[in-house]
Amino acid sequence: MTKYLLTRLRQSLITLFLVSIVVFAGIRALPGDPALALAGEERSPEALAAIREAYGLNDNIVVQYGRFIGHALTGDLGTSSRTGLPVADAIGQALPVTLELAALSLLLAVVLGIGAGVVAAVRRGRPEEWIANVIALIGLSIPTFWLGIVLVLGFAIAIPVFAASGYVPFGTDPVDNLRRMVLPAIVLGSGLAAVVMRQTRAAMLDSLSADYVRTARAKGLSKRSVIGGHALRNSLVTVVTVLGLQLGHLISGAVVTEQIFVLPGFGKLTIDAVFTRDYATLQAVVLCTSAAYILINLLVDVVYSVIDPRIRLGGAR
Amino acid sequence: MTTATQTLPTAPGTTAKKPAGGGRLRALRRNRLALTGGIIAAVFVLAALFAPLIAPYDPAQPDFGNVLAEPSWAHWLGTDDLGRDQLSRIVYGARASMQVGLVAVVLAFVIGVPLGLLAGYYGRLTDSAVSRLTDTMLAFPFLVLAVGLAAILGPSLTNATIAIGISQIPAVIRITRAETLRLKHVDYVGAAIVNGGGDGTVLFRHILPNATSALIVQATVGIPAAIIGEALLSFLGLGVQPPAPSLGVMLSGAQSFLAPAPWLAVFPGLAIVAATLAFNLLGDGLRDVLDPRGGTR
Numbered sequence: 001m002t003k004y005l006l007t008r009l010r011q012s013l014i015t016l017f018l019v020s021i022v023v024f025a026g027i028r029a030l031p032g033d034p035a036l037a038l039a040g041e042e043r044s045p046e047a048l049a050a051i052r053e054a055y056g057l058n059d060n061i062v063v064q065y066g067r068f069i070g071h072a073l074t075g076d077l078g079t080s081s082r083t084g085l086p087v088a089d090a091i092g093q094a095l096p097v098t099l100e101l102a103a104l105s106l107l108l109a110v111v112l113g114i115g116a117g118v119v120a121a122v123r124r125g126r127p128e129e130w131i132a133n134v135i136a137l138i139g140l141s142i143p144t145f146w147l148g149i150v151l152v153l154g155f156a157i158a159i160p161v162f163a164a165s166g167y168v169p170f171g172t173d174p175v176d177n178l179r180r181m182v183l184p185a186i187v188l189g190s191g192l193a194a195v196v197m198r199q200t201r202a203a204m205l206d207s208l209s210a211d212y213v214r215t216a217r218a219k220g221l222s223k224r225s226v227i228g229g230h231a232l233r234n235s236l237v238t239v240v241t242v243l244g245l246q247l248g249h250l251i252s253g254a255v256v257t258e259q260i261f262v263l264p265g266f267g268k269l270t271i272d273a274v275f276t277r278d279y280a281t282l283q284a285v286v287l288c289t290s291a292a293y294i295l296i297n298l299l300v301d302v303v304y305s306v307i308d309p310r311i312r313l314g315g316a317r
Numbered sequence: 318m319t320t321a322t323q324t325l326p327t328a329p330g331t332t333a334k335k336p337a338g339g340g341r342l343r344a345l346r347r348n349r350l351a352l353t354g355g356i357i358a359a360v361f362v363l364a365a366l367f368a369p370l371i372a373p374y375d376p377a378q379p380d381f382g383n384v385l386a387e388p389s390w391a392h393w394l395g396t397d398d399l400g401r402d403q404l405s406r407i408v409y410g411a412r413a414s415m416q417v418g419l420v421a422v423v424l425a426f427v428i429g430v431p432l433g434l435l436a437g438y439y440g441r442l443t444d445s446a447v448s449r450l451t452d453t454m455l456a457f458p459f460l461v462l463a464v465g466l467a468a469i470l471g472p473s474l475t476n477a478t479i480a481i482g483i484s485q486i487p488a489v490i491r492i493t494r495a496e497t498l499r500l501k502h503v504d505y506v507g508a509a510i511v512n513g514g515g516d517g518t519v520l521f522r523h524i525l526p527n528a529t530s531a532l533i534v535q536a537t538v539g540i541p542a543a544i545i546g547e548a549l550l551s552f553l554g555l556g557v558q559p560p561a562p563s564l565g566v567m568l569s570g571a572q573s574f575l576a577p578a579p580w581l582a583v584f585p586g587l588a589i590v591a592a593t594l595a596f597n598l599l600g601d602g603l604r605d606v607l608d609p610r611g612g613t614r
Contacts, residue, residue: 011452014449014452015449015453018452018453022457026465026469137594137598141590141593142586143549143586145548145549145552146568146586149568149571149572149575149582149586150582150586152575153579153582153583157575157576247458249458249459251461252459252461256460256552256553271464273468274464274555275554277468279468282464282465282468286461289458290458290461
């Protein structure tokens with residue numbers, strides 16, 4: 001177990017290292033002088049010289065990289081050229097919004113996806129399976145941003161139940177917060193729910209025809225216990241993996257969803273940084289997103305190996 | 318042949334309440350869906366190829382006397398805020414979608430297949446190096462990658478295509494690698510090696526042709542993903558730049574007129590859904606026929 005975890009940890013650290021190099025090199029791959037990019041609107045020769053001095057752009061590239069990592073590790077992610085405020089603060093403000101959005105969407109995806117997947121597998125060949133399959137296929141084929149627009153059209157304009165834009169912290173007004181977060185959560189969670197449903201169904205079909213389920217049935221366990229305790233439990237390994245693999249989509253989806261519903265989260269910060277050429281913010285946001293992504297994937301693998309001992313044994317070879 | 322392989326997995330199961338006929342029926346229904354998907358996909362390809370002949374109007378021609386017009390006989394899908402014909406813009410938008418879909422997938426294959434072959438065939442250090450490369454690429458969620466590229470190179474259709482293509486490389490590498498690993502231990506490949514076949518011969522004459530099915534299936538997954546990717550990037554302003562027609566650009570513009578002209582948001586979206594659904598159905602069908610191991614997942 002420990003050996004497996006250490007191997008995975010080492011792989012993750014190498015990936016993280018490579019990612020940091022790519023991010024670091026990215027801003028230096030910009031056409032022209034990086035000082036020019038960092039300067040934003042202020043472009044006098046004196047300002048550029050000051051920036052070169054301040055950012056140490058005259059130093060050796062390896063020294064620069066070392067400093068970049070050193071600062072990042074101590075939480076100093078640079079200063080936004082748009083607002084003049086520390087990037088770390090902007091991220092600190094945006095993060096809760098995105099985390100709430102992600103948590104609500106995940107909840108929706110897991111509850112709906114697993115529920116529908118189990119129903120589709122248990123009621124195989126009946127109308128229920130067909131309906132679940134069709135809904136899942138549609139869910140997979142509808143792009144997030146269009147679903148967002150359609151939902152706004154339906155539930156914020158035609159029947160104004162929910163709000164179409166803006167964010168109110170949960171602590172300030174829980175009801176208003178949820179009124180604004182329901183549509184974004186549905187938008188972000190639906191595609192994920194479809195994927196979870198399909199995987200749950202496939203895994204459940206495998207489990208239901210396995211010997212141990214037959215044994216469980218034969219010894220007279222209730223249908224509920226066979227499905228919930230035996231078949232579903234063994235299908236969860238697949239579901240956890242799928243959730244891990246879908247993280248990238250969740251992050252991309254969050255960017256779009258925040259853009260549609262004007263939520264001041266991580267995604268909006270990213271897109272705004274691109275259009276205002278705020279490279280310090282962009283660099284920090286990309287680094288944080290990728291680091292979080294790698295860490296969560298590592299976490300998924302750990303959870304995975306806890307659920308299924310075969311994985312860690314295989315990995316320890 | 319295909320029905321026989323499809324009923325196999327359920328054979329040892331105890332829950333197979335239905336006789337094998339059920340599986341065959343399901344396969345039939347699935348294939349009919351695949352056929353429908355194929356027809357719709359073909360319509361999109363044709364619309365993309367012959368856009369100038371099909372589109373009733375010039376997609377960029379404004380008509381300020383006829384803005385935000387409802388769908389009518391003159392303008393089947395209505396007009397936008399500049400009086401431009403929606404149907405014509407959707408046809409030309411489909412052209413951009415298909416272009417990105419094909420070019421991005423080709424790009425991903427040209428880079429991913431050789432790397433996957435090398436990693437799977439030579440193993441050891443080559444495999445580790447390629448796997449770390451794949452991991453690094455996967456560490457950038459698609460949109461973050463696209464955003465980074467747009468920031469560095471500037472937003473355009475070409476750069477969006479490059480970003481989409483790059484984002485699909487890891488999947489292509491993994492599938493090619495897995496197929497190579499599997500085929501490396503197949504008897505006829507062993508025989509080819511014993512016969513003195515060089516690495517190039519073994520890889521390109523024996524392994525690659527036998528990996529084709531899996532790669533075709535991957536392509537049918539990649540094309541709809543690329544179509545959505547293009548629409549998404551254009552929607553965010555990182556892809557096709559207005560006034561050029563693109564389904565994503567149209568949706569982005571429609572957001573400002575949701576209440577007075579909802580059709581502006583509905584039809585481009587339906588076009589995207591139809592295109593991706595069609596390719597997904599086609600892909601599912603092809604997977605059943607070409608890759609029986611893939612099962613019904």
